Amino acid sequence: MRISSGYGPRPAGGGFETFSWYFFRVSGIALIFLAIIHLLLNHVTTDVSCTSFQLVQIRYANPFWRLYDWLLLTLALLHGMNGLRVVVDDYVHGRAWRLTLQSLLAVVTLVFFMLGTITLITFHSVADPGLICPHASF
Amino acid sequence: MYKGQSGMWSWLFHRIAGLGILLFLLVHIVDIALLNFGPTVYNEGIALFSTAPIRIITLALVAGLFFHSFNGVRIILIDFWPKASRFQGTMFAIALVLTILCFLGVGWYIVAPIFGVQLGNIPQGM
Numbered sequence: 001m002r003i004s005s006g007y008g009p010r011p012a013g014g015g016f017e018t019f020s021w022y023f024f025r026v027s028g029i030a031l032i033f034l035a036i037i038h039l040l041l042n043h044v045t046t047d048v049s050c051t052s053f054q055l056v057q058i059r060y061a062n063p064f065w066r067l068y069d070w071l072l073l074t075l076a077l078l079h080g081m082n083g084l085r086v087v088v089d090d091y092v093h094g095r096a097w098r099l100t101l102q103s104l105l106a107v108v109t110l111v112f113f114m115l116g117t118i119t120l121i122t123f124h125s126v127a128d129p130g131l132i133c134p135h136a137s138f
Numbered sequence: 139m140y141k142g143q144s145g146m147w148s149w150l151f152h153r154i155a156g157l158g159i160l161l162f163l164l165v166h167i168v169d170i171a172l173l174n175f176g177p178t179v180y181n182e183g184i185a186l187f188s189t190a191p192i193r194i195i196t197l198a199l200v201a202g203l204f205f206h207s208f209n210g211v212r213i214i215l216i217d218f219w220p221k222a223s224r225f226q227g228t229m230f231a232i233a234l235v236l237t238i239l240c241f242l243g244v245g246w247y248i249v250a251p252i253f254g255v256q257l258g259n260i261p262q263g264m
Contacts, residue, residue, distance in 0.1 A: 008217035025217065028210045035203060043196075044247045047258040049188035053177035073167070080160035087153065108164075116167045123173055130177035131184075 020082055027079045034072040046133070054129040066120050073116040081109040144230045152209050155202035162199050190252045197245050204240045208233035 011017040042051050059065040088101050140146070169187065172180045186192065212229040215222040222229070247257050 007220055008213075008223070010217065025214050028214065032207050032210070036207065039200070039203065039244065043200075043258070044244060045258050047188075047251055047256075048193075048196075048248070049184065049251065050258065052184055053173070053180045056173060056180075076159075076163055077167075080156065080163055083153075083156045084160060087157065112164060112167050115171050119167075119171045119173055126177060128177065130181045 020086075024079060024082065027075045031072070031075050031079060034068070034075065038069075038072055050133040052129070052131040052133055053126075054132055056123065057125045057129050060123050061125070066123075070117065070120050073120070074113065077109060077113055077116070081105055144227045148209055148212070148226075148230045148233075152206060152213070155206040155209075158202045159199065159206060188251075193248050193252060196248055197241070200244050200248065201237065201241045204244075205233065205237040208236045 010021050042048060046055065085102060085105055088098070088105065092098050092101055169183050172183045187196075209230070212226070212233050215229065216226055250257050
């Protein structure tokens with residue numbers, strides 16, 4: 001007889017679904033800090049109209065911000081696309097549809113990850129960044 | 139329609155908010171990729187995101203983000219703390235209250251410029 005441990009149910013077996021279950025929760029904790037701070041820095045301390053090329057230039061002069069943004073990109077994309085995978089799993093039943101949609105999700109994840117990573121890595125300062133934002137810092 | 143209770147609604151809103159945030163994320167990756175085309179193009183993209191209608195739509199993102207975060211913490215507590223299931227309804231209420239409070243705070247910063255109220259850094263001449 002299995003006495004309830006009181007813990008929430010989780011996929012057993014140690015396979016991909018178990019990993020996915022833990023990944024949601026671990027990445028979710030990290031994302032709370034990454035995403036909310038990102039929101040505050042780009043909408044509160046600075047108005048969105050001021051998040052210009054110049055601001056990016058100032059921030060990305062410090063590699064910390066490139067890494068921060070890359071972590072946010074990677075974790076949010078994987079967390080979100082994994083969620084979409086679960087949603088497709090829940091509502092799409094035909095074998096052909098499942099194969100097509102899940103493959104499409106994997107490709108879309110890869111493409112957006114590459115686009116974001118390339119943008120972060122290759123960004124470099126220019127002489128004239130255009131719109132200047134007074135008091136713009138870090 | 140199945141008439142579930144707070145547990146069903148929290149699950150449903152969590153899923154809807156998550157999908158909404160994901161959709162925004164895909165658009166956001168593309169608009170940031172405009173950086174590759176230089177300052178003029180990128181700044182024009184930023185100007186588009188600063189218009190009044192987009193600011194209003196951004197409120198939906200902010201609400202979804204906060205709810206998904208706070209409800210996510212509730213889910214993690216239920217999954218890893220045995221006693222938490224007993225308080226799931228209370229935690230849902232707390233998550234909703236926190237969502238509303240944070241939404242009002244950040245939301246004001248986002249829509250205030252529509253009414254000419256300058257809070258964060260604003261570009262010169264605006």
